[in-house]
Every structure is written in C-alpha cells, then in structure tokens.
Amino acid sequence: MITPRSGAVATETFVIGDVEPSIRIAFPTTADAPTLGLDQPTRLSGGAALTPDALSSATGLDHVPGLRSFLAEACRSQAAAGRSWFRHPPLVLVGAAGFGRGHVARRIAHLTGVPLVEACGSELNDAGEREGRSTRCIPIPVLAMALTRCANPIVLLDLGEKPLDPLASRRLVEMLDPVRTGRWLDEGLGCVFDLSNVSWIVQASETSHSIAAIEAHGGRAIATVRCADTREELRRLSIAQQVACDGEGGASDPHMVGNIVSRLRRHFMDDVPTGRALFDHAFALRDRAGSGE
Structure with a gap:
C-alpha cells in the first residue's frame, strides 16, 4: 500500500497578467510516480463564459428542463468564490439515446471554450478489474487533463446500457465527491491529484444506485425526454x-x-x-x- 508523504497537499494558483490562471494538478508520493506533466502549472479556461444569463440563454437547449438554471447557478458559484474559470457540478443526463444528451455536453464545451473529452463507462469497469495488479491504469479525469493540458476539462461519460459494477461505481463516486476531489489519491500511480475543477457530464439510460450516489454527493440529475410536438x-x-x-x-x-x-x-x-x-x-x-x- 502506498502512503502519501506527510503534510497537507497545497494547491497553488498562478495568475500572470491577462493570461489564463493555472494550478498544479499532480503531487507524487514516490520518486518514480508518473505525473504526466501535471506537476507543472496547468491552465484553467472558460472565464469569459461566467456571465450566468448569457451562457444559460446561449445554449438554446430549453428542452432539457432545469439546464438553464443549473448553468446559471454554476457560473454564479464560480464568480462568488472568486474563481475566474468555468466549472459546474456533476451533471447526469438520464434518457434514451438520440435525444440530445451528447449535444448538451458539446454545446456547453463550445460556448465556454473548455475542452471536452469523451469516455465510456466500460473503461471504469476495466480499470476496476485491473485494480490491484501491476498494470497502471490512468484515471479518466487525469488522462483528460494530461491530453488537453487543461485543469478544468469537461468529461462526457457514457454509461451505456450495461450498469457499472460495484467497484467501478464506487471509484466514479469518489472521483466526483467534492470532499475528496481536491486531494484524490491514486495508489496505483502513487500520486495525489487535484480533480476539483473537472466538470463531469454523465449519460445514462435510466436511474441507478450510481446516479443516486452522485446526487447524494452534490450532483444533479436531469431527465431528457422526447417531445411529441x-x-x-x-x-x-x-x-x-x-x-x-x-x-x-x-x-x-x-x-x-x-x-x-x-x-x-x-x-x-x-x-x-x-x-x-x-x-x-x-x-x-x-x-x-x-x-x-
């Protein structure tokens, strides 16, 4: 078992003039821990999109009930906390495939200028199966940050039709838990990661224990339904x-x-x-x- 170094993990925020702010993401606990370059300042994007009414209106996705108020509140929360970059709490879109769940994520990413990375729930199941083996598995949000060189990407996770197994469900909820995300330890990689600025959008065909757990940890579930008109x-x-x-x-x-x-x-x-x-x-x-x- 890997034990973190003693002492608190400090998250540093760097701001230079009008350049986007940046933070350090990875804090290795061993000398050979792979940081994927995230131990260096990594940019935070989307500050220009923090006007609540402008962003929520520009989406044009009024057929998703509650989405406008969700985005407006996310912008207000960021501004109130003095954070000049875009982030929203975990969002779960529940409904049948083909009715705009992916469009919601892509629309938000485009309007905010934040990169979007797509992943499948099966990847979480596969990671759970490899847990405890010598093979190192890079968590989805860490890989998303490393690929985009952005500390606050949007991760679009499609759970598909097959439910997450218990281990994968627990791992997902831990990565979304606001109490854990700022200092999230991956024992396999030997690193503590700051996942607190990643925005999650989860696609699911129906409610489940995983979704209920996400809601219990500050997430929001919104149903997307087909309109007869x-x-x-x-x-x-x-x-x-x-x-x-x-x-x-x-x-x-x-x-x-x-x-x-x-x-x-x-x-x-x-x-x-x-x-x-x-x-x-x-x-x-x-x-x-x-x-x-």
Whole structure:
C-alpha cells in the first residue's frame, strides 16, 4: 500500500497578467510516480463564459428542463468564490439515446471554450478489474487533463446500457465527491491529484444506485425526454445542426451530421415540409464536409 508523504497537499494558483490562471494538478508520493506533466502549472479556461444569463440563454437547449438554471447557478458559484474559470457540478443526463444528451455536453464545451473529452463507462469497469495488479491504469479525469493540458476539462461519460459494477461505481463516486476531489489519491500511480475543477457530464439510460450516489454527493440529475410536438423536435434538430457546425473554423462533424440526417429521415420526411427542408440542409452540409469544402 502506498502512503502519501506527510503534510497537507497545497494547491497553488498562478495568475500572470491577462493570461489564463493555472494550478498544479499532480503531487507524487514516490520518486518514480508518473505525473504526466501535471506537476507543472496547468491552465484553467472558460472565464469569459461566467456571465450566468448569457451562457444559460446561449445554449438554446430549453428542452432539457432545469439546464438553464443549473448553468446559471454554476457560473454564479464560480464568480462568488472568486474563481475566474468555468466549472459546474456533476451533471447526469438520464434518457434514451438520440435525444440530445451528447449535444448538451458539446454545446456547453463550445460556448465556454473548455475542452471536452469523451469516455465510456466500460473503461471504469476495466480499470476496476485491473485494480490491484501491476498494470497502471490512468484515471479518466487525469488522462483528460494530461491530453488537453487543461485543469478544468469537461468529461462526457457514457454509461451505456450495461450498469457499472460495484467497484467501478464506487471509484466514479469518489472521483466526483467534492470532499475528496481536491486531494484524490491514486495508489496505483502513487500520486495525489487535484480533480476539483473537472466538470463531469454523465449519460445514462435510466436511474441507478450510481446516479443516486452522485446526487447524494452534490450532483444533479436531469431527465431528457422526447417531445411529441413535431415543431419542438425540429427545433431540437436545428440546435443539433448548430452543434455539429460548432467546430474550429466552422467545420462540421460529418459523423454527427450523418446522425441528424438519419433522424430526419426516420421521423420527419413524411408530409412535413419543414422536415424535408431541414433534411436537405443537413444532407448538403454532410456532402460539403466529406469533400473538404
């Protein structure tokens, strides 16, 4: 068993002029502990997005009940604490696949300018199976920070249809627990990590013990449901279309646009002129993206 060095772990915040603030993430407990470069100051982003009403209104995702108030409160909390970067508490989006859960995460990431890293719940199960072996497994939020060189990325975790096993569920809740995140010890890596500025968005098809535990530790669960009103569905698809084109330089995501095209074909091609027009627009975007225009 690895024992941390004696003494408290201090989190330092560095601010130089108008440059983004940064903090140290990794505090090794052994001489050979891999820090992945996170023992150096790592940037904190998204300060320009902390105006509560502006961010919550700009999302355009009113079909997700409670999302606007959730984002507004997150911005207010950051500002009240004097933190000039974006972060929100754990958010769980519960509902069937295909109704905008991934769009919510991508939209928030784009509007705030914070990097988004996607992961699957199966990775947590795999990590749990390797726990106690000699193989070192890098935790999802640590890997996200190391890959983006950002201390406050958004981690989009898709739990899929298979529930987390008990060990993986406990590990996830520990990484989200506000009491633990500032000084989270990974015994396998021999490091204490500061996970406190990572924003989690968890996708789940239904409620579970894991989700209940996340809520008990300060998280928020919001249900995403399908609306029977065709006009509302078209509005959602229009937002999804915008999200697909929110890449750098206005480049669209062909895979995402392709998914939108499929949904339009299934739901809105029959006797809905607006649906056909939106379909044609999505199809044209996909073709342009494929040809590199």
